[in-house]
Amino acid sequence: MKTRQIVSKLRGIFRAKIRSINADMLYHWILYFKSQPIAVSQKSAMVFSPHQDDETLGCGGLIALKRSLGVTVEVVFLTDGRYGRPDWIKAEMIAEIRQREALNALDILGVANSQTHFLNQIDGSLQYLLNDQRQHIIDQLAQRLRLFMPEEVYVPHRKDVHGDHEATYQLVKEAIAASGIQVELLQYPIWMLWQNPLYFELKSEDIANAYRLTIDSVKDRKKQAIKTYRSQISMLPSGFLERFFLPYEIFFKN
Numbered sequence: 001m002k003t004r005q006i007v008s009k010l011r012g013i014f015r016a017k018i019r020s021i022n023a024d025m026l027y028h029w030i031l032y033f034k035s036q037p038i039a040v041s042q043k044s045a046m047v048f049s050p051h052q053d054d055e056t057l058g059c060g061g062l063i064a065l066k067r068s069l070g071v072t073v074e075v076v077f078l079t080d081g082r083y084g085r086p087d088w089i090k091a092e093m094i095a096e097i098r099q100r101e102a103l104n105a106l107d108i109l110g111v112a113n114s115q116t117h118f119l120n121q122i123d124g125s126l127q128y129l130l131n132d133q134r135q136h137i138i139d140q141l142a143q144r145l146r147l148f149m150p151e152e153v154y155v156p157h158r159k160d161v162h163g164d165h166e167a168t169y170q171l172v173k174e175a176i177a178a179s180g181i182q183v184e185l186l187q188y189p190i191w192m193l194w195q196n197p198l199y200f201e202l203k204s205e206d207i208a209n210a211y212r213l214t215i216d217s218v219k220d221r222k223k224q225a226i227k228t229y230r231s232q233i234s235m236l237p238s239g240f241l242e243r244f245f246l247p248y249e250i251f252f253k254n
Contacts, residue, residue, distance in 0.1 A: 013238070015196075016237045016238045016239060016240075017238070017239065018197065019194055019195070019196065019197075019237065019239070020237075020238065020239025020240070020242070022193075022195070022197040023193040023194050023195075023239070023240075023243060024239075024242070024243070026193050027193055027243050027250070030207055030210050030250060031212055031248060031250065034207060034208075034210045035210035035211055035212040035250060036210070036211050036212070037211070037212055037213075037214070038211040038212065038213050038251070039213075040062065040065040040066060040069065040213060041066075041071075041151075041152070042069060042071055043071070043150075043151035043152045043184070044071060044072045044073070044148070044149070044150050044151050044152070045062070045063075045066055045071070045072075045073045045074075045150055045151070045152040045153070045154060046073070046074045046075075046076065046144070046145065046148055046150035046152070046153050046154070047059050047063065047073065047074070047075045047076070047153075047154040048075075048076050048078065048141070048153065048154065048155045048156075048168055048172045049075060049076065049077050049078070049156075049168075050077075050078050050079055050126065050156060050162070050164040050165050050167075050168040051077070051079055051081045051084060051098075051123065051164065052077055052081045052098040052099060052101060052102035052229070052232075053081075053098075053101075053102070053105075053226075053229045053232050054156060054165070054190050055075050055077075055102075055105075055106070056105045056106075056109065056222065056225045056226055056229070057190055057226065057241075057244045058154070058156065058188030058189065058190050058244075058249070059154050059188055059249065060105075060109055060215075060218075060221075060222035060225050060226065060244075060249075061213065061215025061218050061219065061222045061249045062154070062213055062215070062249055062251075063075075063106070063109045063110065063111060064109045064110060064215070064218035064221050064222060064225075065213075065215060065217070065218055067109060067110025067111065068110065068217075068218065072115070072148075073110075073111055073115065074111075074115045074116070074117070074144075074148050074150065075102075075106060075111055075115065075116050075117070076117045076119065076141070076144055077099075077102060077116075077117070077118045077119065078119050078121050078126060078137070078164070078168055078171070079119070079120070079121045079122065079123040079124070079125070079126065079164055080095040080098070080099075080118070080120045080121065080122065080123055081094065081095060081098040081099075081123050082094055082095045082122065082123045083123045083124055084098065084123065084231070084232055084235065085231070086231060086234055086235055089231055094231065095120075097231050098229075098231060098232075099118060101228050101229045101230065101231060101232075102116065102118075103116060104228045105225040105226070105228045105229060106225070108221055108224055108225040108228065109221060109222070109225050117144060119137065119140060121137065123164070124163065124164060125164075126163065126164045126167035126168060126171065127163035127164065127166070127167040128163075129167075134171070137171055138171055138174050138175045138178055139175075139178070141171060141172060141175035141179075142175040142176075142178040142179040143179075145175060145176060145179040145181055145183075146179050146180075146181065149181060150181075150183055151183060151184065152183060152184045152185075152186060153172065153176065153183045153184070153185050153186070154186050154187075154188055154251070155168055155169045155172045155173075155185065155186075155187055155188070156168050156169055156187065156188060156189075156190055157169065157187040157188065157189045157190075157192045157206075157252060158170070158187060158206075159192060159201070159202065159206050160189060160190055160191050160192045161191045161192055161194070161195060161201075162190070162191045165190060165191065169187065172185075173185070184253070185253070185254050186211075186251040186252065186253055187251065187252040187253075187254070188249070188250070188251055188252075189250060189252070192206075193243070194237070194240060207252065208252070209252055209253040209254070210250060210251070210252055211250070211251050211252070211253065212248050212249070212250055213248065213249045213250075213251065214247060214248060215247055215248065215249055216247035219245070219246075219247050222244075222245075223245055226241070226244060226245075
């Protein structure tokens, strides 16, 4: 039994290493050969995050840069993150802990509590919503959009290999249409690059219109914000976080 556990653990380490290498190669290929440079704009922005940490991983540098210029940024979390729980945290405490971590991370990045909103949908539920539930969330998102009137909206990539992430993209896109406002929609990758190279599903059109934002001046603040998510960092695969500590963020325009 002990031998099987060791073998299973070694296989897990090996798979994570292969994925890390693959993600690193894909990231740098997009960064240096497929993307165009983009400068941070003075446009107000609304960031939609399926879970508490996605906003900082994918857009932490962008948020910090905009706030350093005095640009207003709002962040909307769709789920309560209740299933992202390490063993040392009780089930009934994790949602509150993740919300507190999010507020602390965004404070580091310059976003006030009043600009942060939690919809508290059940973690993992967004792709399985009934029609009435789905429409209710779209209406909530459309209302937030009309109240804030952002000029830019950031969402996870439409093929981010995670049910809540891909559902967030669809919900936000429909909410923008329902709101009647004109915004620029940009997608940020979290899990998209972390794919099994044997079952790679991305196509050229999925990574078209890529842009790279230099965040070197706020890289340390982003790293500090990521580290406030103590409940999550220990559960992430080995090598997964490395890309988010680099001095660039990648976005895709529709």
